[in-house]
Amino acid sequence: MPRLHRFPILFYFLALCLMLLSLAGQAADKPDPAFEKWVQEFRKTAIKSGISPQVYDQAFKGITSPDQWVLDRASYQPEFKAPVWQYFDNRVQKRAIERGKLEKEKMKPWLDKIQKRFGVDPNILLAIWSVESSFGGILGNEQVMRNVIRSLATLAYADPQRKKFGRQQLLAALKILQAGDVEGQYLLGSWAGAMGHTQFIPTSYQAYAVDIDGDGKRDIWNSVPDALATAANLLSSNGWQRGKPWGYEVSIPARKLPGGKLTVAEWEKLGVKRANGEPFPSKKAIAELKLPDGRNGPAFLVFKNFFVLKRYNNSDRYATAIGLLADRIGGAPPLVKDWNRPFTPLDSGQVEELQKLLKQKGLYTGEVDGKAGPGTRKAIRTFEERAGVEVKGFPSKEVLELLQQQ
Template sequence: MANRDRVHWSRREAVRRALPVLGLAAWASTALGGSARAAQQSWSEFLDQIAVEAQRLGISPYVTKSALAGAERLEQVIELDRRQPEGRLTFAEYARRVIDRNRIRRGQELLESRHDLLEAVRFRYGIPNQVITALWGVESSYGRNMGNWSVISTLATLAHDGRRSEFFRGELMAALRILDAGDIVLDGFKGSWAGAMGQCQFMPSTYLRHAVDWDGDGRRDIWTSEADVFASMSNFLATSGWRPGERWGRPVQAPASLETGQRGTVTEFGQAGVRAEDGGPLPNSDIPAVFLRMDGEEGPAFLTYHNFQVFKIWNRSDYFALSVGMISDQLKAS
């Protein structure tokens, strides 16, 4: 157990930790003259510039050359980037797709079958088992849907596009570092259309900061090792400020006069006419809360707490954070 309670410090790990992950932001602000210049470059010129910057950051030229040799500009990725769900779906539509009966049932089965491993990770990081399971389910359908896009091609495409080029150039450099460290081989370096990787769908920079080698095999393997997946997700939430023993929030019934973004304690919201989802009274509590109503005046309402904001550090979408919270509540109740 002692070996599992720490990140494995292999020689590769020591090299990784010595590399300045956050230095990517400084690089991104000057490389290629920013977004405008990136958009004007040809694809081949862009890849040549990436290779130069990667070498400047200490990434193996062989690794970079091999990775970029097969990189393609993927127009479908650009289209997907412009069709985010919060711009085209109501929350109710999104929730029907994500909070489905099969996902809940499978999560309940996995909570039971992975209980010992989840408990060991919870003891180390303090994140409830149902929260980790809910995140796992939403991000990759419990490891069954990790994406089959080339991480290098998707990130290079988005970095070249110009809309968010600086962010994705930094992620591309982080991806090259992961290959350079040997945690994954190029042929298996697959992910979502936006470059999110593995069963927990970490972006490459998130991986470099938070991925954990829980099983002690010398690799931080978020693709095939559930132990590393659970520990990496838990490490992310713990270092992002998760408060053990505090819920993420709750669905509520609320007067139409309340507006999204109003703040107060749970007790104060109760005094303002907010009720629990079943119509009962809210508990007397001085926990700070933020009121959130989705889909207009008649839409579902929520009180959200600190841990809801931690979910949003993971993914800035209210849709995502609410869905994870609601699934975790259903798993806890099972």
């Protein structure tokens, strides 16, 4: 089996840069005596849990205050707060689909091996890789990758809703360090401690991490095969049904429909049909109707694999986005019924152009990534105010054309 997508020198260089930036940021932060006291108290808990004093002290070296950026991020979760159209546009988009198809060809030997072992559709794994880390692109981004120990300690110390989660994950992260799976300076992750190409929190890493490339390490940070196999193991272990769909876009009748789970045959009797006009492969399968954008938006009948995807992230939006992106990577056409938008949408390339033009005007300081997040929409609102037009903040064709004219 050829070794693909292994780039240790680049990864460790990026990780070193991130480490230095992180340490610089920590040095600039004013030490917090209360936090330092908490760290010393938690040290007793960690030692009782089997963490050596040396591992603990080394892990917390230089960490003297909580990370406010982590707390800010914890208060905003796009799965629940972003408009429906924005959430899906930022994930099921042209750039992700094209990159997914390219990676599918490059990774084919590994994807075949992973599918044979775990039974998970490669397109699903590619969609997870895209949504979780932009195919590894965020691993070198100091704006989103933080010291996992500090992030989890911050949640355990300062976030009332996530204290238990933070403590549990912090202990698991310390055990990862103690096991030697990764060196401390490279233990980088999201605000919630999600790590590597497929963004596993420490306890999930401990439960599902796989060394499929055979180098002796379960390396989700630096080995794409290990990361994809780890994601496949999680899905397989939670009941993924080999060869079965996650769901189908459907058309629904105007009358009110029941909630809950019914067989496909029962849904058909109620007037539910596949949106593309094709028949359902199985009439006996149990399915549930999902309307993420209300009755006037796209509708989906979802099956067991949809709910298995929610074991990765317990959000209907997330599971739907993964399924839709996987379908598009596999060659499926766009949705028959589009999301409800109060504007004319742009594709990801056009959003990039919009972001570049906003940057040129000094209104946007974020990444040019084709994703219309809060920063992009704030910049659009500022531009609209200055242009003297109605302020809406939408990444629309109308705003792009106005920018181009100026």
